[in-house]
Amino acid sequence: MACNNLMVLYSGGTIGMQMTAEGLAPASGLEALLRARQAEQHDGLPHWRFRELQPLLDSANMTQANWLALADAVRQAVDEDGCDGVLLLHGTDTLAYSAAALSFLLLGLPVPLLLTGAMLPVSSSGSDAWGNLFGALRRLQAGIAPGVYLYFHDRLLHGARASKLSSDAFDAFAELPRLRQGAHASAWPASLSYRQPRQPVRLAVLPLHPGFDASLLRALLENGVRGVVLECYGSGTGPADDPLLLEVLREAHARGVVLLAISQCLHGHIDFAVYAAGSQLAACGLLSGGGMTREAALGKLFALLGAGLGQADVEHWLSLDLCGERRDDTAS
Structure with missing residues (x-):
């Protein structure tokens, strides 16, 4: 227009x-x-x-x-x-x-x-x-x-x-040249319309790194954080041999915290099925962000949680493309 x-x-x-x-x-x-x-x-x-x-x-x-x-x-x-x-x-x-x-x-x-x-x-x-x-x-x-x-x-x-x-x-x-694919949402609930108000939400973005201390993650998650964007290695791996990390993720997800994974790689996307280390993280409640960027993952998580949606609904809409963040062929 x-x-x-x-x-x-x-x-x-x-x-x-x-x-x-x-x-x-x-x-x-x-x-x-x-x-x-x-x-x-x-x-x-x-x-x-x-x-x-x-x-x-x-x-x-x-x-x-x-x-x-x-x-x-x-x-x-x-x-x-x-x-x-x-x-x-x-x-x-x-x-x-x-x-x-x-x-x-x-x-x-x-x-x-x-x-x-x-x-x-x-x-x-x-x-x-x-x-x-x-x-x-x-x-x-x-x-x-x-x-x-x-x-x-x-x-x-x-x-x-x-x-x-x-x-x-x-x-x-x-x-960024990231792989974007997945189902597109043909409609959204009224709560996600541009006319609907939102509220601030306590969120965090954390990159995994060698020597990652899961006890620090636990302290953060127990401080009222409602959503976390976890920047994983490659296609969605992390220190899955760390039992404390897996326990922290499971506990947080059970409390209703939304856990979203994205790749640290500029050309990366999440595919938990490639490595056992990835599938173990997914089993703890970590949701794939596909090829979303850090900016998109944070903004989308904020908009969904800020609309007052519960964990299950947030995870549902995170998994779908809303405006082209997960699909290159989606009209904006």
């Missing part, structure tokens, strides 16, 4: 930062700079409105509460302001995390949402900010299917499949 009535939401990030005595920090005033730049060099862009979200954030400080506030701002732009497309300006450190979280918080959104940012502020010489900003506006104007996307360095990426791979290159984001 071509967008002619856009909302630009500014949440902070490098794109609008200014130098302070302590380094770059979020700053107001981006709308005026954007309109002045458009008047100088860019004609024929669609009508857009601008909303500065408060407080402006360095995205390194992004929290679940901020994700919920971003989702509320998008809903307001669409349902109350009548916008047919939304551009969200966001810091790059957690840009992929927010794109993934919003992909699941805004299931069924009837318009496209693009997230972008910059590696250098608009005030810096040679900044990538203007290319990303005006490129995203033109991409929305040209037409795009409803859904959540990340736009960066002339590339349109799926919101639930993108990751940041570089700390300084202009082409910092990409979709």
Whole structure:
């Protein structure tokens, strides 16, 4: 769908930062700079409105509460302001995390949402900010299917499949080449609609590593954590010869904690059946995340648990593709 009535939401990030005595920090005033730049060099862009979200954030400080506030701002732009497309300006450190979280918080959104940012502020010489900003506006104007996307360095990426791979290159984001396959959910319960509120949830992401201490995992799980993304080796293996680890996982799952496995490998996906070490983890209640990225796994787990679903329902929807996170051929 071509967008002619856009909302630009500014949440902070490098794109609008200014130098302070302590380094770059979020700053107001981006709308005026954007309109002045458009008047100088860019004609024929669609009508857009601008909303500065408060407080402006360095995205390194992004929290679940901020994700919920971003989702509320998008809903307001669409349902109350009548916008047919939304551009969200966001810091790059957690840009992929927010794109993934919003992909699941805004299931069924009837318009496209693009997230972008910059590696250098608009005030810096040679900044990538203007290319990303005006490129995203033109991409929305040209037409795009409803859904959540990340736009960066002339590339349109799926919101639930993108990751940041570089700390300084202009082409910092990409979709990881992971195997994605599985059944697609043809419909969702009303509780997962983009109009439904969510609540913050205590979650954790943990990578397995040689010498992994299961007693630390137990302490974490006994501290009110409702869901864990466990980053396993390869196709879903871990220290299955550690009886304490298996016991901790079984106990947590029996208490209702959702345990989701993803691969540490950039090209990886979970297949517990390949190795005995993987099948033993699965037998303790660890659920396969397929080829989902860390960002997608965390965002999806948050959206499902935050909707108030119980363990069995969360595991059911985790196993299905909701918006293209588990299937490359799924329309967003």
